[in-house]
């Protein structure tokens with residue numbers, strides 16, 4: 001089954017493919033399907049933003065559409081950067097700049113508890129909409145560690161893996177990550193939907 005991934009983020013596409021391709025889905029990035037739009041994320045929750053992105057692409061295709069909205073929520077910052085994770089250090093900032101801003105805000109802070117959250121939205125060709133959420137707990141290290149992954153991965157120490165997401169292999173990260181969990185929950189919902 002062909003699914004258009006409503007994102008221009010190559011790392012998200014890779015992780016969605018790693019999990020959904022073995023389940024028998026043909027995941028096609030929106031750009032490869034000729035859909036070149038950048039959607040404004042105006043929602044104040046991951047779910048609202050995932051649906052905004054999925055609906056915008058679903059208007060332009062008759063295929064299934066999948067979208068991801070995700071981010072890092074730091075407890076002592078009241079859940080920030082949250083839905084603003086991509087734009088936390090300004091529009092177009094690099095991952096390094098985002099990490100440096102975060103480490104600056106947490107300078108001298110003892111409680112570094114955090115979680116990654118993800119909402120996956122799926123829109124069927126007949127217009128049905130499904131959403132599924134996932135999260136993973138951990139803490140923010142004082143310095144980056146590891147070379148894999150993207151975004152905040154080098155400073156996110158996963159309680160379950162006992163290493164940062166940037167030190168983990170793709171398989172290890174996918175097995176516990178917010179995105180891996182949201183995609184697994186979505187797969188279950190889709191199976192129930194098609195019963």
Ligand code: IMP
Nearest residue numbers: 068069070071072085086150151152153
């Ligand atoms: P958005 O979903 O397009 O709003 O972007 C989410 C942002 O959260 C990304 O640009 C990353 O900075 C961050 N993020 C989301 N998921 C991950 C992840 O798995 N690892 C590291 N950073 C992530």
